[in-house]
Amino acid sequence: MNVSIDIIKEKLSECGLKITPQRIAILEAIYVLNNHPTADNIITYIRKTHPNIATGTVYKVLDTLVDSKLIKKIKTEKDIMRYDGILDQHHHLFSSESDRIEDYSDDKLDKLLEEYFKRKKIPGFKVEEIKLQINGKFLKSK
Amino acid sequence: MNVSIDIIKEKLSECGLKITPQRIAILEAIYVLNNHPTADNIITYIRKTHPNIATGTVYKVLDTLVDSKLIKKIKTEKDIMRYDGILDQHHHLFSSESDRIEDYSDDKLDKLLEEYFKRKKIPGFKVEEIKLQINGKFLKSK
DNA sequence: ATCTCTTATGAGAACAATTCTTATTTAAGA
DNA sequence: TCTTAAATAAGAATTGTTCTCATAAGAGAT
Ligand SMILES: [Mn+2]
Ligand SMILES: [Mn+2]
Ligand SMILES: [Zn+2]
Ligand SMILES: [Zn+2]
Numbered sequence: 001m002n003v004s005i006d007i008i009k010e011k012l013s014e015c016g017l018k019i020t021p022q023r024i025a026i027l028e029a030i031y032v033l034n035n036h037p038t039a040d041n042i043i044t045y046i047r048k049t050h051p052n053i054a055t056g057t058v059y060k061v062l063d064t065l066v067d068s069k070l071i072k073k074i075k076t077e078k079d080i081m082r083y084d085g086i087l088d089q090h091h092h093l094f095s096s097e098s099d100r101i102e103d104y105s106d107d108k109l110d111k112l113l114e115e116y117f118k119r120k121k122i123p124g125f126k127v128e129e130i131k132l133q134i135n136g137k138f139l140k141s142k
Numbered sequence: 143m144n145v146s147i148d149i150i151k152e153k154l155s156e157c158g159l160k161i162t163p164q165r166i167a168i169l170e171a172i173y174v175l176n177n178h179p180t181a182d183n184i185i186t187y188i189r190k191t192h193p194n195i196a197t198g199t200v201y202k203v204l205d206t207l208v209d210s211k212l213i214k215k216i217k218t219e220k221d222i223m224r225y226d227g228i229l230d231q232h233h234h235l236f237s238s239e240s241d242r243i244e245d246y247s248d249d250k251l252d253k254l255l256e257e258y259f260k261r262k263k264i265p266g267f268k269v270e271e272i273k274l275q276i277n278g279k280f281l282k283s284k
Numbered sequence: 285a286t287c288t289c290t291t292a293t294g295a296g297a298a299c300a301a302t303t304c305t306t307a308t309t310t311a312a313g314a
Numbered sequence: 315t316c317t318t319a320a321a322t323a324a325g326a327a328t329t330g331t332t333c334t335c336a337t338a339a340g341a342g343a344t
Contacts, residue, residue: 054324055323060322063303073219077215127278128238129277131275131277133217161341162291162293162340195293196293203292206292287343294336299330301330302327304326312320313318313319
C-alpha cells in the first residue's frame, strides 16, 4: 500500500477526527506494515520514529480508527487482535501452521455469493457482509 | 443438541482421553449450552452441579478437547474465546449488535464453493477448510 | 480388589493483552 | 492569540488465560 501523509490527514478529517501525530503514525504504520499487524507490531514500528507514543494511546487510537471505519479488526483464534487497513471487500487466507494472514480478493466469487444470497434468504437475519475464512497451508517460500 | 453421558464417555475414550467427571461435565455443558459458549459460560454452568472444578482445569480441558477435535474454537473480534461442539461443516452468523453467534448450515452453498475452488486454485496455498463469516443483524424476537 | 504408573486436577500465582484513570498537553475553531 | 474540548503519557488496574506444583484419581496389569 502507498498512502501519503496528506491522504492520511485527509482521511482523518473526513471522519471528523483531530489530526494528531499519533494518529498519523499509527494509520501509516498499518498501511506500511500491511499484513494485518497486531497492536504490538504497530508499537514496535512507530517507536522507531516516535519513541514516546504511549501503549495506551495506540490501543485508544486503534479503537477510534475502527469506530470511524478507517480500519477493521480481524477475527482470529488467538488472544491477539489484528488490524486491517484494506477496506475493499476481500477475504483472508489463514495459515493453520503460523500466524500468517494474507488477503484474498476474488470479484467473481463475490458475485457468485451475492447472487446466491439474493435468492436464498436467511430467515430472521439481515446480511451486511460476507467474508470467507479460508484456512489452510501456505506452500514453501514466502 | 442431545447427547447422553454414555455417548460423551464414548467420544472421550475414542480420542484416547481418560474419562473424568470434569471432562464429562465440560463437554456436556458445551452441548447443552449450545450457542458457542465462552469458558466463563461453561464455568458458570458446570459450577451448579460441580462447584469445585477449578477454572484452570476448564481451560486445560477445553484445550484438550480442541486438540482432540471434539470441539472447535471460533474466531471472534473480541478478547474472549468461544467454543463450538458442532463438528459438521457449518458457517456462522455473527451479530453486529451483540455477541450472538448462530449456526448456519447450507449444503448447497458448500457444494457451490467446493465446485468453485475445484477450478479456481489459490496459488501458493492449500485450502483445508472454508468457512463463511456472515455478519449482520438478527431481526426481532428470539 | 489392589497396585502402579501416568495423567489430570485444584489452588493460586503469574502472565500478556488490553483498558482505565488522571494529570497534562494539544489541535483547531473563535 | 485565546479558549475549550478532545487527545495523550504514564502507569496502575483488569481480564482472560496460562503456568506451577503438590495432590488426586483413572486405567491397565496383577
Ligand atoms: Mn488475554
Ligand atoms: Mn485479555
Ligand atoms: Zn485483509
Ligand atoms: Zn457453530
